Amino acid sequence: MKRQWGMVIDLDRCTGCEACVVACHAENNLATVGRDGAARGRTMHWMRVERYWEGEFPEVRLRFQPVLCQQCGDAPCESVCPVYATYHNPEGLNAQVYNRCIGTRYCGNACPYNARVFNFFNPVWDKPLDLQLNPDVSVRSVGIMEKCTFCIQRIKQVEIRSQESKQPIADGEIQPACVQSCPANAMVFGDLDDPKSKVSQLARSNRATRLLREVGAQPNVIYLRSVS
Amino acid sequence: MDRRSFLKISAVGSTTAALDACGKPEHHLIRFIPEEDLIPGVAVWKPGVCTQCRAGCGIRVRVMQGEAEVTRKSKPGLISMGLAKKIEGNPEHPVNHGKLCAWGQAGLQVTYNPDRIRFPLKRSGQRGSGEYQAISWDDAIAELASHLPVAGSSGSPSPVAFLTQPLRDHRGALIEKFLAALGAPPAIHFEFFEQTVLRRANELSFGHRQLPSFDLANTNYVISFGADFLGTWNSPVSQNHSYGEMRQGRTEQRGKFVQVEPHMSQTGANADEWVYAKPGTEGWLALGLAHVMISERLRPAQAAGNAGALIEGWSEGLPDYTPEKVERITGVESGRIQRLARGSAAHSPAVAVIGGAPLAHTNGFSNALAVNALNALLGSVEKPGGIFFTPRPPMPSLSTSRNSASVRTLCEGILKGSPAVETLLVFNANPVFASPPAWRVQEALAKVPFIASFGSFVDETSVLSDLILPDHSYLESWVDNIPESGTTEAVVSLASPAMLPLHHTRPMPDVLLDVAHRLGGDMARAVPWKTYAGVLQAAFEELRSHPGSVTAKTDDDFWTAVQTKGGWWSNEAKGSPAMRELNRPPSPTKIVEPAFDGAASEYPFFFLPYASQQFSDGTHANLPWMQEMPDVISTAMWGTWVEINPQTASRLRIQKGDLIEVASQHGKLQAPALLTPGIAPDAVAMPVGQGHEQYGRYASHRGANPLKILAPQTEPETGALAWAATRVKITRLGKKGELILYAGSEREWPSQFQHR
Amino acid sequence: MALSKVRTNLGVVLVVAVVIATLASCSSDKAKQAGHPSYVTSGQFTTAHPNMSDTLKDYFDVYPTHVQQPIAFTHKMHLEHGMQCTDCHKGVAEGPDATIPNVQLCMTCHQVIATDKPEIKKVAAYQKEGEEIPWRRVNWFYQSAHVKFYHSPHIRAGIDCAACHGDMRQETTAVRKAGLDMGFCLNCHKKYKAPTDCMTCHY
Structure with a gap:
């Protein structure tokens, strides 16, 4: 069965609490780069919460928008990789094959969403912080580009379980770490090709939009506009 | 052998030899026989209880087999053991519904923190030098026991003081039993962002001395006075969850949200309408709204009942709080006051929330009473979409009735020499870091002859101790918790250890029990249990006869079932317990002016410290994930900053990142400037949490601690610290500070997100 | 050339x-x-x-094939006595890892069986010391291969252990039989029409 994984982020629910940011660090073995690394802009966040100011005091507004890899249908990152390290997988993910990557960083340049990060260092965890590492996820090393995978390890595990039990994957059974953690339930993950799934129902909302539509990358992350 | 094979072999041989010399010591370590039987690569989810804040969320811990470096029989080696790999919310838990905040997610880094104390320590150098030597647990317990004199026969109390973080669990009850048996005064609870003022106001207005819960999911209008309820205040995960439902959970209705505050918080950023009121005048605004509602007959004045009767002039329709008068005091336009009043009255059910800075002025108590009265007028008390109070579970073993002193009075006592404190026990409280300098906490602690600390980390307070008895992390311990708020059911969360201890630590309650048994006699009889698990098991037997989420035929079955579930909850229909009788008849209160330390002429800026999204009150500053999580508003990482309005900054010729000095009458600090439109031109704000001198490698000597320039202003009704009542002046120092921002600039909202 | x-x-x-x-x-x-x-x-x-x-x-595709183990364990003898692979490699059908048994499992039988044999005495000595037998891995991938291999789906698909590990009835200590490079994996995946998307194994 063909699937197209996608995500809906409801900006009217999102409160900017950043639980997703830390959940992603914990799940995907993202390294912390420390003060000096952060000062040089080398943090490894796969997920960030953008914030936009509007107006001046006291009539001031602030808006939040979680941004992760948009898993584009027509991804600018895929066409520029000289070694096919980034490619489109059959389930509609922009996949990054770490052992093909030679670190040209063309993909990072091409990405209009700034969703890709580069390993400028070999990650180091002060012992025993290394014990927190998730054994289901590769630890990437210096010179590799990496980015959000929609928690592919969680997708794979549910797929293996579903083959085992011969039960189809239920809608909502797969939850990437960010979706799982989101306290305000602002994020929904699922199969956009299944018209009955929650994610595709929400994607048909009249509030639905995509980030930087004009680029034409056809993202599979759909934002629901905030109402006010 | 051809040339190529030769090359291969020789190259690999020489390089691997070089690498082996380079050393990967774990390859040479002994492997100990594992103490548990786990299948590698297969995850087990164990229920747990989050202790990263006081909300008491239920968690699930993903445990997988891994190899940890440990010491057994004084030999270093590796052991294969179950290790916590991820923390998620417990989907069945009534507080957090399977969700978890950033602090909760970062809980792994508490357990695996490289700066955790790994074995008991006895001071070997000067006090405060941080020089310790490792000792055995037997010696440590003997040492502690020898410093615990029982009360004298003349009736003089035992000179032992216990300083702890607030505990809503059986550890708190056990500490009280222990202290009572010693004849010592009750434990002193300390946390910087204490909620005493609101609890006291709720007791008078509603008969419940506790923090409120909000049924936001069913509310149509929220007006919040300074409460960062989506970020750091009260029960954030529960509140985020119901906030999401309020916005988009109902097809027919989307709740409106108005935030009143002096400095834009993460919560304020989500508001439909953000209202600036002068710091400390929130009570006037609340009563101004009430005035409009009463005078326009939108709501009947008597609907407010007891909460209204507490306010002077309520029955006359609050003549002193006309929109025009309120505008003069608060700076909020009268037309807007009328609009907000009409809006909240029209969108029933509506609810008002107060928290944070409005409570931390010298008039915080009257601000709270005013908002409580507004809530009562709105008809939101214990009604769907309104304000509730979480019932207590039927566990008599929890009851503690003794009133305790504050850190401030403790230190005053020590400095005066009466009452005498010979031994101070400290558990996860860090008043040396989190108190205004005028309290002289460090000076007072220096005079205490013997200090023992139970914390997992060396911080500014525990570095003064003579003996450190390190606690397990919460993932390694038996944990229970009774949420004060965040749900309308009575809840007791419970968890057995999710993993075996990594280091030679011992849980604080078990140490108390060991000490009591070593002291013997009455002490041992007062706390007859062998371990804390025994304390909990006995306490949970009381619950079995009550209907709730767990039913079982025998006590043993019940005990197992509660552990599997992660706790017990009453499953009762929504509703608070009956109002408790007030211990004093309400006398009407007048809203008083807030008092500030420092003359406005010399100190022109309100100084607003606030609970940081990253570190709360500083407790989480030693977690690298929290240091590297960009603060959502400033996007700053690994540091601290002072928020200044751009107009003010341009007047003072301050640019982004300029190092500035912030000075009050009580101290000064240096931090880089962050220009942000979310703050009033006559105020500066700073996040609390950085500026640790002593808190491990990630937190120490990073940024500045705004609490060290606070004036010791208090709220008179409760004696709580009025931490928003300091005025400061700022000076540009002519050099750049270290400001690490994740986002380069404040970009504009992309056009397709504009509201149509 | x-x-x-x-x-x-x-x-x-x-x-x-x-x-x-x-x-x-x-x-x-x-x-x-x-x-x-x-x-x-x-x-x-x-x-x-x-x-x-x-x-x-x-x-250079270098993996040691014959690894010197601390105990001269013989698969051949155990299998001849009617034991199954899963009696010791318990995780193989449940998770990613087949599991190398710990010394306690060895000693559940060898408490009474063949206690006088020198190799068994070595095993007993490890247990007495509270130490694990320092077995060395034979089949593994370098970290840089970024491979996530799961045993359980292969077992469920009916792949014989011998397909990768060789006929253990002929072996004493384990020997790395197959190259376990990507060509080896893909040949089999293609033959059985198993997925060949990179993300099947590399993430």
Whole structure:
């Protein structure tokens, strides 16, 4: 069965609490780069919460928008990789094959969403912080580009379980770490090709939009506009 | 052998030899026989209880087999053991519904923190030098026991003081039993962002001395006075969850949200309408709204009942709080006051929330009473979409009735020499870091002859101790918790250890029990249990006869079932317990002016410290994930900053990142400037949490601690610290500070997100 | 022919570079331990490997085939006595890892069986000391391969253990039989129409 994984982020629910940011660090073995690394802009966040100011005091507004890899249908990152390290997988993910990557960083340049990060260092965890590492996820090393995978390890595990039990994957059974953690339930993950799934129902909302539509990358992350 | 094979072999041989010399010591370590039987690569989810804040969320811990470096029989080696790999919310838990905040997610880094104390320590150098030597647990317990004199026969109390973080669990009850048996005064609870003022106001207005819960999911209008309820205040995960439902959970209705505050918080950023009121005048605004509602007959004045009767002039329709008068005091336009009043009255059910800075002025108590009265007028008390109070579970073993002193009075006592404190026990409280300098906490602690600390980390307070008895992390311990708020059911969360201890630590309650048994006699009889698990098991037997989420035929079955579930909850229909009788008849209160330390002429800026999204009150500053999580508003990482309005900054010729000095009458600090439109031109704000001198490698000597320039202003009704009542002046120092921002600039909202 | 020559020459250059870089990385490791930076800049010439040793071994496809084990364990004898693979490798049908049994499992039988044999005495001695037998891994992937291999789906699909591990009825201690390189995996995946998307194994 063909699937197209996608995500809906409801900006009217999102409160900017950043639980997703830390959940992603914990799940995907993202390294912390420390003060000096952060000062040089080398943090490894796969997920960030953008914030936009509007107006001046006291009539001031602030808006939040979680941004992760948009898993584009027509991804600018895929066409520029000289070694096919980034490619489109059959389930509609922009996949990054770490052992093909030679670190040209063309993909990072091409990405209009700034969703890709580069390993400028070999990650180091002060012992025993290394014990927190998730054994289901590769630890990437210096010179590799990496980015959000929609928690592919969680997708794979549910797929293996579903083959085992011969039960189809239920809608909502797969939850990437960010979706799982989101306290305000602002994020929904699922199969956009299944018209009955929650994610595709929400994607048909009249509030639905995509980030930087004009680029034409056809993202599979759909934002629901905030109402006010 | 051809040339190529030769090359291969020789190259690999020489390089691997070089690498082996380079050393990967774990390859040479002994492997100990594992103490548990786990299948590698297969995850087990164990229920747990989050202790990263006081909300008491239920968690699930993903445990997988891994190899940890440990010491057994004084030999270093590796052991294969179950290790916590991820923390998620417990989907069945009534507080957090399977969700978890950033602090909760970062809980792994508490357990695996490289700066955790790994074995008991006895001071070997000067006090405060941080020089310790490792000792055995037997010696440590003997040492502690020898410093615990029982009360004298003349009736003089035992000179032992216990300083702890607030505990809503059986550890708190056990500490009280222990202290009572010693004849010592009750434990002193300390946390910087204490909620005493609101609890006291709720007791008078509603008969419940506790923090409120909000049924936001069913509310149509929220007006919040300074409460960062989506970020750091009260029960954030529960509140985020119901906030999401309020916005988009109902097809027919989307709740409106108005935030009143002096400095834009993460919560304020989500508001439909953000209202600036002068710091400390929130009570006037609340009563101004009430005035409009009463005078326009939108709501009947008597609907407010007891909460209204507490306010002077309520029955006359609050003549002193006309929109025009309120505008003069608060700076909020009268037309807007009328609009907000009409809006909240029209969108029933509506609810008002107060928290944070409005409570931390010298008039915080009257601000709270005013908002409580507004809530009562709105008809939101214990009604769907309104304000509730979480019932207590039927566990008599929890009851503690003794009133305790504050850190401030403790230190005053020590400095005066009466009452005498010979031994101070400290558990996860860090008043040396989190108190205004005028309290002289460090000076007072220096005079205490013997200090023992139970914390997992060396911080500014525990570095003064003579003996450190390190606690397990919460993932390694038996944990229970009774949420004060965040749900309308009575809840007791419970968890057995999710993993075996990594280091030679011992849980604080078990140490108390060991000490009591070593002291013997009455002490041992007062706390007859062998371990804390025994304390909990006995306490949970009381619950079995009550209907709730767990039913079982025998006590043993019940005990197992509660552990599997992660706790017990009453499953009762929504509703608070009956109002408790007030211990004093309400006398009407007048809203008083807030008092500030420092003359406005010399100190022109309100100084607003606030609970940081990253570190709360500083407790989480030693977690690298929290240091590297960009603060959502400033996007700053690994540091601290002072928020200044751009107009003010341009007047003072301050640019982004300029190092500035912030000075009050009580101290000064240096931090880089962050220009942000979310703050009033006559105020500066700073996040609390950085500026640790002593808190491990990630937190120490990073940024500045705004609490060290606070004036010791208090709220008179409760004696709580009025931490928003300091005025400061700022000076540009002519050099750049270290400001690490994740986002380069404040970009504009992309056009397709504009509201149509 | 020409191609292989290029590769050989490249190999020579690599080897020299590697030995120099190894020594350099060794000293930077020491610096890292002494100070406190939470990251180190790698002086490595290639991208996908965590350390020099893996880089080299991976480049030349070097895996030890015959590993010297601390106990002269014999698979042959255990299987001849009617034991099943899963009696010891318990995790194989449930998770990613087949599981190497711990010394306690050995001793559940050898408490009474063949206690006088010298190898069994060694096992008993490990247990007495509270130590695990320091078995050495035979089948594994370098970290730089970024492979997530799951045993359980293969067992469920009816793949015989021998397909990768060889006929253990003929072996004493385990021997790395198959190359376990990507060609080996893909041949079989293609034959059984198993997925060949990169994300099946590499993430």
